[in-house]
Amino acid sequence: MIINHPLLGPRDAQEFTYLGDANLIDRPDWQADGAGQAFYEYLYLRDNPAGLHRELWYHEQGDRSWLVVTRNISTHEITKVELARDVARAKGRGK
Amino acid sequence: MRYSGFRVIKEALTGHKGWQPAWRDPTPQAGYDFVIVGGGGHGLATAYYLAKEFGKARIAVLEKGYIGGGNVGRNTTIIRSNYLLDGNEPFYEFSMKLWEGLEQDFNYNAMVSQRGVLNLCHTDAQRDAFTRRGNAMRLNGVDAELLDREGVRKIAPFLNFDNARFPIKGGLLQPRGGTVRHDAVAWGYARGADQRGVDIIQNCEVTGMRIENGRIKGLETTRGFIGAAKVGVAVAGSSSRVMAHAGMRLPIESHVLQAFVSEGLKPVLPGVITYGAGHFYVSQSDKGGLVFGGDIDGYNSYAQRGGLAVVEDVCEGGMSLMPMIGRARLLRIWGGIMDMSMDGSPIIDRTHVEGLYFNGGWCYGGFKATPASGWSFAHLLATDTPHPTARAYRFDRFQKGLMIDEKGMGAQPNLH
Numbered sequence: 001m002i003i004n005h006p007l008l009g010p011r012d013a014q015e016f017t018y019l020g021d022a023n024l025i026d027r028p029d030w031q032a033d034g035a036g037q038a039f040y041e042y043l044y045l046r047d048n049p050a051g052l053h054r055e056l057w058y059h060e061q062g063d064r065s066w067l068v069v070t071r072n073i074s075t076h077e078i079t080k081v082e083l084a085r086d087v088a089r090a091k092g093r094g095k
Numbered sequence: 096m097r098y099s100g101f102r103v104i105k106e107a108l109t110g111h112k113g114w115q116p117a118w119r120d121p122t123p124q125a126g127y128d129f130v131i132v133g134g135g136g137h138g139l140a141t142a143y144y145l146a147k148e149f150g151k152a153r154i155a156v157l158e159k160g161y162i163g164g165g166n167v168g169r170n171t172t173i174i175r176s177n178y179l180l181d182g183n184e185p186f187y188e189f190s191m192k193l194w195e196g197l198e199q200d201f202n203y204n205a206m207v208s209q210r211g212v213l214n215l216c217h218t219d220a221q222r223d224a225f226t227r228r229g230n231a232m233r234l235n236g237v238d239a240e241l242l243d244r245e246g247v248r249k250i251a252p253f254l255n256f257d258n259a260r261f262p263i264k265g266g267l268l269q270p271r272g273g274t275v276r277h278d279a280v281a282w283g284y285a286r287g288a289d290q291r292g293v294d295i296i297q298n299c300e301v302t303g304m305r306i307e308n309g310r311i312k313g314l315e316t317t318r319g320f321i322g323a324a325k326v327g328v329a330v331a332g333s334s335s336r337v338m339a340h341a342g343m344r345l346p347i348e349s350h351v352l353q354a355f356v357s358e359g360l361k362p363v364l365p366g367v368i369t370y371g372a373g374h375f376y377v378s379q380s381d382k383g384g385l386v387f388g389g390d391i392d393g394y395n396s397y398a399q400r401g402g403l404a405v406v407e408d409v410c411e412g413g414m415s416l417m418p419m420i421g422r423a424r425l426l427r428i429w430g431g432i433m434d435m436s437m438d439g440s441p442i443i444d445r446t447h448v449e450g451l452y453f454n455g456g457w458c459y460g461g462f463k464a465t466p467a468s469g470w471s472f473a474h475l476l477a478t479d480t481p482h483p484t485a486r487a488y489r490f491d492r493f494q495k496g497l498m499i500d501e502k503g504m505g506a507q508p509n510l511h
């Protein structure tokens with residue numbers, strides 16, 4: 001599998017480690033009401049769809065950036081690669 | 096028809112004209128008391144024990160493809176009960192005991208072979224961990240032997256003992272572990288269930304669930320609607336997809352695991368051997384092929400084939416452990432989709448929908464569990480109470496902090 005890194009161009013997926021569903025960016029607020037339930041769902045439950053999946057990959061053997069890769073889990077076709085930083089910032093995170 | 100040595104001789108003398116199909120090909124009825132989704136090992140065993148041990152009737156198994164086409168026919172056939180944690184060990188030992196009587200029980204040759212499972216250790220810390228695990232096994236009445244280097248050498252002299260980085264220091268042996276012919280398990284349970292009146296319906300994919308007032312009414316399938324009073328889902332790698340029809344999100348990710356088989360060789364391996372310094376395990380089939388495997392590919396996948404990077408990694412593990420494997424040619428490689436759970440342990444439980452039950456999260460180790468999983472799931476479906484050995488396999492353990500995490504890896508399925 002080749003991941004088209006937004007900064008470095010096409011890289012072998014072997015240079016990366018995989019974390020999982022990109023929803024892991026949306027860490028719940030630990031002070032909000034119902035934080036216990038929110039953290040349970042955040043940590044343990046997954047959509048695990050058979051089609052398009054947005055997921056976090058870490059370029060460990062490269063520039064150490066986190067990427068959000070959109071991949072079809074049934075065919076391994078990658079349709080979009082973003083810097084996780086940009087994705088998180090667009091959600092108003094990490095200002 | 097009962098199978099026996101006499102029968103084989105009789106058929107041989109009469110031109111093999113008396114054999115019949117091992118199970119019927121029935122058309123689905125309008126409704127059943129029990130519908131099992133998934134005709135893998137677990138689904139078929141569930142139907143078999145429901146009929147045989149719990150005296151239930153009006154049972155159907157719905158399978159989207161053919162019997163034995165899923166993981167039950169794709170795994171590397173290892174059975175063992177060498178777990179550490181209390182939530183697991185009695186369950187897997189129950190399974191081992193069922194394996195020991197299975198062939199007589201369902202009158203089918205599943206080639207259950209207790210040739211031993213040997214886990215190697217390469218550091219002092221690893222030996223300490225194995226001592227602990229062996230003790231935990233013995234406390235549960237399971238056989239376990241800690242071997243030193245010479246003990247391992249006696250069993251497997253061909254291993255690379257003096258590897259500079261990973262010398263072999265010893266191993267934990269479970270003599271009663273071994274291998275079983277995987278497809279024969281599916282066929283034996285299918286035949287046994289069919290003989291007891293279970294309808295095994297192939298080419299029948301479940302595409303939806305009819306749920307009214309919080310109760311299951313039946314299933315939408317590619318062969319029409321099938322009514323059901325109780326539904327048990329045991330679809331392994333497809334768990335998330337099927338349970339989504341009931342609006343559920345599961346603590347499960349689907350990942351691919353690959354298996355490898357070499358050309359047939361004369362007997363060289365005494366039993367199952369697992370490498371403790373890399374992820375590699377190997378046994379030899381009765382046909383002579385070396386059957387081996389290693390890690391899952393590591394990222395979510397529904398494609399029943401794996402990547403080449405893992406092929407390289409597994410072969411490196413093999414070369415490092417037993418260099419003689421380099422002389423064998425690789426004949427076949429395939430992949431299967433596994434239901435990797437968040438703590439590496441399975442779930443056998445009710446759901447929020449009345450009459451809907453779930454069995455899954457078996458990761459790469461559900462083959463050995465097949466008899467106990469079927470029995471426990473049948474117990475739950477028939478009596479609405481969990482089997483004593485499967486009590487810990489609940490959905491809510493994640494919410495309550497009661498995870499059964501053998502490896503202590505946390506909620507990271509690709510590390511279990």
Ligand SMILES: Cc1cc2nc3c(=O)[nH]c(=O)nc-3n(C[C@H](O)[C@H](O)[C@H](O)COP(=O)(O)OP(=O)(O)OC[C@H]3O[C@@H](n4cnc5c(N)ncnc54)[C@H](O)[C@@H]3O)c2cc1C
Binds near residue numbers: 166
């Ligand atoms: C390469 C590999 C090696 C393994 N090695 C071992 C090992 O050595 N030891 C061990 O203990 N375990 C091993 N495992 C794990 C073990 O094979 C599985 O955990 C176990 O087989 C899963 O249960 P099953 O047999 O019921 O699954 P399956 O045989 O996969 O049965 C599930 C069935 O559900 C059907 N299905 C799916 N969706 C639907 C639907 N919508 N409608 C109807 N039917 C549906 C599928 O077609 C499939 O036939 C291995 C797995 C793999 C892939």
